Amino acid sequence: MTKNIKHIGLFTSGGDAPGMNAALYAVVKAASAKGIKVSGIRKGFEGLIDNDFVELKTKQLQKTMHLGGTVLKTARSERFRTVEGREVALQNIHDNHIDGLIAIGGDGTFRGISLLSEISDIPCIGIPGTIDNDTVGTDFTLGFDSAVNTAMNCIDNIRDTAESHNRMFVIEVMGRDSGYIGVYSGLTSGADSILIPESPQDMTYLLDKIHGYESEDAFIVVLSEGNELSIDRVSQQIRQVNDAIDLRVCKLGHIQRGGNPTAADRILGIRLGVAAVNALIQGESNKMAGICNNQPVLTPFSEIAKQHAIDAEQQSLVDLFCR
């Protein structure tokens, strides 16, 4: 059932992720090809409530599509959690003659939109934008590939020092509760051990491996932030098992979240932006656009669980390379 969409409201919400600007460009480009106007809403749900709408032009977004962050800015909104906040937001949507919404963000964003759909029939499509790759309904989330490359390049840098000094490094990467960034940045940087929340037994393998260890080489441990053991506890346990090891720690932190998006994230942003516009036109609502096995797919918000288990093949690679 095709729907006659004339004016889309577009916003980014939750943590920023590289590739969001490419998705913004794609939404506006795809919409304008169909004669659909697009307004940007600044700072996510905050802007919906504050009526902070801006006109979006293709030419301008084409020039910023390669930049990190989001030109529409993003925020977390306490007010949108209230009934009053959502009613004001809905009124602004109506007053601006918006007849379709596209939101880029994580599962929290999609829950927010779902609340809106309870009091309205405005069609809404989501685009998964988060570096954590913790969303079902898509093989990769927007920003993940960039974050992995940033983390990997940082670990490559640290390897220079680790090899020069024959040192061990424990390096904490992001991912919230998900080990995806850990697995990918660890495998691709040739880590000796990867510690992720999904596989707590790897700590035991690590401690076994370093028992009596005397290295003439670098030894790299990649630790995902959501791990049960903090970076300090991991270091402490390593030192308890082998106090001869020259050990250093490093938390990569927020640098993983920024920087110009990689090609994969830009193409993903483009594909998801176009898919979201097409979904609205086809009368879809309350669904997230994703790419599974190379094909665009839509998944209802109600099925978007936070958990996104590490793929079995990836896990087997960790077992093979890092135990």
Place this chain on the structure above:
Amino acid sequence: MTKNIKHIGLFTSGGDAPGMNAALYAVVKAASAKGIKVSGIRKGFEGLIDNDFVELKTKQLQKTMHLGGTVLKTARSERFRTVEGREVALQNIHDNHIDGLIAIGGDGTFRGISLLSEISDIPCIGIPGTIDNDTVGTDFTLGFDSAVNTAMNCIDNIRDTAESHNRMFVIEVMGRDSGYIGVYSGLTSGADSILIPESPQDMTYLLDKIHGYESEDAFIVVLSEGNELSIDRVSQQIRQVNDAIDLRVCKLGHIQRGGNPTAADRILGIRLGVAAVNALIQGESNKMAGICNNQPVLTPFSEIAKQHAIDAEQQSLVDLFCR
């Protein structure tokens, strides 16, 4: 039917591609986990003929897996095209007690191996290593993602100048007969036009678009090298249609072939390296390991055609964004 492989011969052949070193590391790591020894053969088929075999150690390859090029070196071999050359190669394989071969390269490499299989029953598995992404049997070839990112980052650089001067640039990217690098680097860098061998009509769209064009902005044309029209002819035709345009050209050239591989290419190298070892163990031969729709697959060499048509979704994106 599982086969008892004890000693693998491993080589890279044809043009080098980023990610080859990650694949080398993965083959040796996966093999050694099964108690299989791996010898490297330097310079591809040349080394087979010259008996240029070297011992490969996991620790050493772990340290070079993040580097571009191939530590085993590569070459094209005229001698292997002769019966005599292949017989010497086969003798060396036997003399070194090799009972399985893994070759990383393009379709020419696989044809070479096929010739070997005509006179021998040594099992051989191929890994598609080429930046051109012109091989069927895998969604992406090893090196493609790195080449695309390099080309894209170069175009980002050129955009700075194009915007500062309101200039048009025609930028030639690699790909031999395939437009894949053109499509991906063009879409991800926000190109205004993409000219690929597979879609010659886009030149007409471009010339229509610039007729009477007076820009206050950059205008980027990405041209794939395999195109019917050379970069000089494209420029000439643009000038004929609109001689007021401030036009510059740039051939990116060999920089697209080198540099440290991206995370996607390293993970692809790892997956394909492991898949190749597993294939040999499982008794497979004369097949190429690839990843299609996120799953490892094997494709017989006999079905590896050179042509790898641009995916329909990608083509529709080019139509939407660059016409």
Place this chain on the structure above:
Amino acid sequence: MTKNIKHIGLFTSGGDAPGMNAALYAVVKAASAKGIKVSGIRKGFEGLIDNDFVELKTKQLQKTMHLGGTVLKTARSERFRTVEGREVALQNIHDNHIDGLIAIGGDGTFRGISLLSEISDIPCIGIPGTIDNDTVGTDFTLGFDSAVNTAMNCIDNIRDTAESHNRMFVIEVMGRDSGYIGVYSGLTSGADSILIPESPQDMTYLLDKIHGYESEDAFIVVLSEGNELSIDRVSQQIRQVNDAIDLRVCKLGHIQRGGNPTAADRILGIRLGVAAVNALIQGESNKMAGICNNQPVLTPFSEIAKQHAIDAEQQSLVDLFCR
């Protein structure tokens, strides 16, 4: 003699160079600390004639200081070469109540300003912005360090392929008539030969070196674009001397001109921007701000010759490393 400057006109002219945006930020920041207003003039002399003046805000420029190109855009102006053009420009300067000019560009830009000073007493200070490092009065021009790093990184990439194939590469870098980019990018990338306009005898050394050469390694020749011999002629002569060499060529082209400026270029832009504002306040005019031996210096436009001979120490390094 201090002068009471209230309103500076600021523009970029000639070819863009990385670091120009940092200099723009610095001028506005330094001026506003002294209570001086700054207006930007878009597209260099063209904007002076077209009265294309824009207000510049510190906060906005702070956000773009890390980007390549110039947010004020740049252009070459035919009209400014005419008496009429310059009279219109001067009128616009007066009408906008500009009482001091700062221009970022190369020697052509400074000649343009000098023409203005012939018909006016508006004080003008220049900042040397060009990747070519071909200006006297400063050890390094704005953009040079970025261009060298870009060229060097490209040559590092090409080295991956050169080593994988034991190939020779002739790589052309920019620099117009100056060999500076050639010398710096060649030395820093470990080139085997550097061919610059200032040292034509190096071609002879190269041809001697490759006579009978049979390499098991990469061989890198860096060629400056201003050289007497074109890249095609150089290749031809190499092949004549030794036709067994596997030779490839690559022209790096415009990618050297763009990209985010390096730290050295940003700090240079900041220092020169501040120095230019201080110079205007101190009543200076028709001078270029530069950094010589780590100290800010002013040089009269009349002494700015195009030629900037290769430093003797650098030349001796080329002799030592590349002959």
Place this chain on the structure above:
Amino acid sequence: MTKNIKHIGLFTSGGDAPGMNAALYAVVKAASAKGIKVSGIRKGFEGLIDNDFVELKTKQLQKTMHLGGTVLKTARSERFRTVEGREVALQNIHDNHIDGLIAIGGDGTFRGISLLSEISDIPCIGIPGTIDNDTVGTDFTLGFDSAVNTAMNCIDNIRDTAESHNRMFVIEVMGRDSGYIGVYSGLTSGADSILIPESPQDMTYLLDKIHGYESEDAFIVVLSEGNELSIDRVSQQIRQVNDAIDLRVCKLGHIQRGGNPTAADRILGIRLGVAAVNALIQGESNKMAGICNNQPVLTPFSEIAKQHAIDAEQQSLVDLFCR
């Protein structure tokens, strides 16, 4: 007084720094041009004691000159602090027929060499290799420019998130007791505040600036690690003054120490490597080679103080841009 040097011993010591491999290449290249043999000593003073000498070949070092870290490895040596350790080292130097030493490291390295000179007349020249730029006798130490660029690029990344969320970030950079990396990375990334050990009053300026601050923008504080206040204390004080600020912290850590050296560090390594060889030939000893105001200079080890005050011009820029 020229000295007839025939065999140089070369090592890296202390923390590794990008550019060390370029300096190693330069020493061997410059020495071999004079017919001097060079042996590498692995792991600094440890290798001197353990007689861990390796032959160094120009071709091999040419291929690694662009890599971070040090191929000779480095270490801190407790044993060299003992008389016995130094006597063994000296014996190994004699046994290997070394008649000149070149050491790359920081002030601790030079103190170590000075101890050796107390019991021997073997001539020794030092090259300042440390990212901290905390050595007198040279304007910049080897590795500083690379570390600054790495830190700056990281802050650029973080700025994407800071602007997307209108957040404040406190970012800790390296430098031990020196604020140089803080000043350079802060100025070049457009920081709003820079807190360095040398200028404790800047904390007061910062707290004044954010009193009542309500931003619609990023706010970046760069903190040098040697600061009196830790990153946690700085954050705490910011929150006390203004608890409405959305504040995040990030310690860049060891990534600043690795990675391929920049062009400036490679050229510096080359210049210092050549200067060190020349100094030995000229009969110099117990001196450090440095570059001051663009000229190679030698400074006696006895004058190498740790402290290297921030240049007055740089400090004035911090005052202007970051208060």
